[in-house]
Amino acid sequence: MAFRELASTPAPEPPGAPWPASMTRTDEGLELAGVKLTELAAYGTPVYLLDEEELLDRARAWRKALPDGRIYYASKSFLTPAVARWMIEEGLDLDVASEGELRTALAGGVTGENLGLHGNAKSRELLALALDLEIGRIVLDSPGEAELLAEIAREKGVRAPCFVRVTTGVHAGGHEFIATAHEDQKFGLSLATGEAKALAQKVAASDSLELRGLHSHIGSQIAGTEGFVAAGTRIIELVVELAEEGISVPEIDLGGGYGIVYTALDPTPVAPAEVIAEIRSALTETCDKAGIQLPELSIEPGRSISGPAGITCYTVLGVKDVTTADGVRRYVSVDGGMSDNIRPALYQADYTAMLDRDSDAEKVACRVVGIHCESGDIVVPDVALPGDIAPGDLLVVAATGAYGRTMASNYNMLRRPGVLGVRQGRARWLWRPETWDDLLGQFAEIDDEPGESARAPKETDES
Ligand code: LLP
Numbered sequence: 001m002a003f004r005e006l007a008s009t010p011a012p013e014p015p016g017a018p019w020p021a022s023m024t025r026t027d028e029g030l031e032l033a034g035v036k037l038t039e040l041a042a043y044g045t046p047v048y049l050l051d052e053e054e055l056l057d058r059a060r061a062w063r064k065a066l067p068d069g070r071i072y073y074a075s076k077s078f079l080t081p082a083v084a085r086w087m088i089e090e091g092l093d094l095d096v097a098s099e100g101e102l103r104t105a106l107a108g109g110v111t112g113e114n115l116g117l118h119g120n121a122k123s124r125e126l127l128a129l130a131l132d133l134e135i136g137r138i139v140l141d142s143p144g145e146a147e148l149l150a151e152i153a154r155e156k157g158v159r160a161p162c163f164v165r166v167t168t169g170v171h172a173g174g175h176e177f178i179a180t181a182h183e184d185q186k187f188g189l190s191l192a193t194g195e196a197k198a199l200a201q202k203v204a205a206s207d208s209l210e211l212r213g214l215h216s217h218i219g220s221q222i223a224g225t226e227g228f229v230a231a232g233t234r235i236i237e238l239v240v241e242l243a244e245e246g247i248s249v250p251e252i253d254l255g256g257g258y259g260i261v262y263t264a265l266d267p268t269p270v271a272p273a274e275v276i277a278e279i280r281s282a283l284t285e286t287c288d289k290a291g292i293q294l295p296e297l298s299i300e301p302g303r304s305i306s307g308p309a310g311i312t313c314y315t316v317l318g319v320k321d322v323t324t325a326d327g328v329r330r331y332v333s334v335d336g337g338m339s340d341n342i343r344p345a346l347y348q349a350d351y352t353a354m355l356d357r358d359s360d361a362e363k364v365a366c367r368v369v370g371i372h373c374e375s376g377d378i379v380v381p382d383v384a385l386p387g388d389i390a391p392g393d394l395l396v397v398a399a400t401g402a403y404g405r406t407m408a409s410n411y412n413m414l415r416r417p418g419v420l421g422v423r424q425g426r427a428r429w430l431w432r433p434e435t436w437d438d439l440l441g442q443f444a445e446i447d448d449e450p451g452e453s454a455r456a457p458k459e460t461d462e463s
Contacts, residue, residue: 011352017261018398020051034425046336054309065272074302077402084108153208172227217255303402310401337370356394359386
């Protein structure tokens with residue numbers, strides 16, 4: 001990772017992005033939704049903190065922006081049974097991409113009709129379960145999967161509601177998008193080669209599959225709307241081609257990927273209402289020219305709902321100055337790391353952080369690191385923090401609500417932290433922290449005979 005100039009930037013002071021709207025600084029330190037950070041940290045650190053109202057407000061903003069279409073909240077970004085239920089209560093649906101996500105949604109009381117099933121490879125069992133639940137939609141990712149689903153649906157005497165995932169050749173991410181004709185990646189069917197069209201035709205002709213729509217997801221953490229408009233336009237062109245053959249596509253889904261603010265360097269995201277207005281007007285124009293109606297529109301935002309609603313609170317364990325070629329960098333070690341936030345290591349993602357306590361000390365260039373045995377175990381690559389930072393200080397990292405807990409691991413046998421939901425001056429566990437019993441209880445007895453420990457563990461829940 002390239003070092004930035006050692007003239008690091010401090011985190012913007014709350015309230016305001018990248019912090020949740022309810023976060024403020026008082027004389028006694030930070031507060032989230034009316035609860036002191038010190039009180040929240042007393043539950044144990046590291047801990048993820050989720051501002052429930054922020055999550056809901058963000059869901060509502062998308063709902064309001066697209067009143068006549070469906071918003072499938074991307075549950076991979078952050079999901080608990082309670083979150084699943086709240087999304088449905090707010091009029092959203094849920095995008096699930098695994099049996100575990102599906103079962104978590106069911107645990108929140110969500111029914112099949114409000115679920116969309118994703119995944120580049122779905123097992124026979126998962127497809128069968130989805131049909132048994134009368135799932136709202138299954139997004140097909142390959143001809144083989146379509147055949148398997150058709151076979152299962154025929155056995156069950158039902159018609160499976162299908163979307164075809166289309167690779168539009170528009171790849172977006174970060175601040176730019178580049179159009180590529182062919183993409184060497186595992187998702188979707190190519191528009192350029194005709195494979196997407198061929199699968200749509202096959203689904204339309206099937207007696208056990210029903211073509212409900214076309215799907216596109218172009219990437220993540222996308223600033224601006226150009227990428228969505230470009231991909232949507234290509235999808236509409238396919239809708240037009242299919243219409244000419246008498247195949248109707250009632251709905252198009254443009255996926256997720258709407259960017260958020262992580263640091264002061266990130267642009268302010270386009271508001272949901274504007275995103276939808278721009279997409280709708282561009283696509284309506286394309287449809288008008290072709291003389292077709294704009295299909296129903298749906299989207300799948302994840303990060304833009306859950307990301308800014310979450311922060312992580314750590315305790316500083318150690319502080320050390322390291323002399324680099326560019327100057328002295330202060331390494332601040334906290335009590336978590338890549339096991340609670342893999343994104344810096346995986347995507348070189350940038351974050352920002354601040355101390356709970358106020359300090360007049362001059363700020364110094366810091367790198368916040370975790371306690372894992374990896375030099376890439378970075379929490380915040382570069383941030384200016386008060387020079388008197390010391391072990392025992394509480395440090396918060398912004399915008400960790402999406403893909404933090406859901407991508408957490410037990411590396412180095414760390415227990416995955418819990419998520420405290422905070423609302424109107426009160427906190428409660430939305431996702432409890434792992435205990436030593438949770439961790440150690442997974443191991444087989446050390447004196448198990450080889451034959452015994454090789455047996456598959458019993459399912460406790462057959463539902
Ligand atoms: N729909 C589909 C089909 C997706 O694959 C994804 C994300 C989403 C919606 C939601 O995207 P969002 O609005 O949250 O950006 N783990 C990575 C990003 C990979 C996400 C994969 N798919 C991260 O931490 O940034």
